[in-house]
Amino acid sequence: HTHSDEILMFYDEIDNQRPVSMAYMTGSLTTYSFLNPAYRVYAVDGEYPSSSYWVLDHHTVIMNLTASNIYNKTIFVDEYSARNAYQMDYLFPNDWNNFIQRLENDIDGSLMGLVYQYYTKSYANGAQCDHNCRRGLLCDFKTARSEDSQFCDAIPPKAINVS
Secondary structure (H helix, E strand, O other): OOOOOEEEEEEOOOOOOOEEEEEEEOOOOOOHHHOOOEEEEEEEOOOOOOOOOOEEEEEEEEEOHHHHHHHOOOOEEEEEEHHHHOOOOOOOHHHHHHHHHHHHHOOOOHHHHHHHHHHOOOOOOHHHOOHHHHHHHHHHHHOOOOOOOHHHHHOOOOOOOOO
């Protein structure tokens, strides 16, 4: 299990470039390792004949522990909506795969920093996750099958400055 907010991609076992499904891992309600408690609400295409039951969007809410302790009352904060925060039209496996490719292409950019912030349930900001940290997150997102680490090889290593 996990206490963080993440996705796990599943790829076809024969054509390992074809995304087929994913697992959504929402942040936990516990404060494990100083994390803000969180819950998630999913919008799902369902409950009618021929429904796909695909996730259309998800919205994450956190309890801000710092503010709750300061004001001695529970303070919930709308943290993010996946489609809005990640600029995605849909949340199908191919869309998440494209999102991961966007992150790989700008691994040290602000969008990857936002992913890290949400991964920690807004306990930390993206500046606290260096290149290797970001690479590790992407590797985890792409390898739902723990025995299959080939996807990590495509993630850009840290560039070495030669002066």
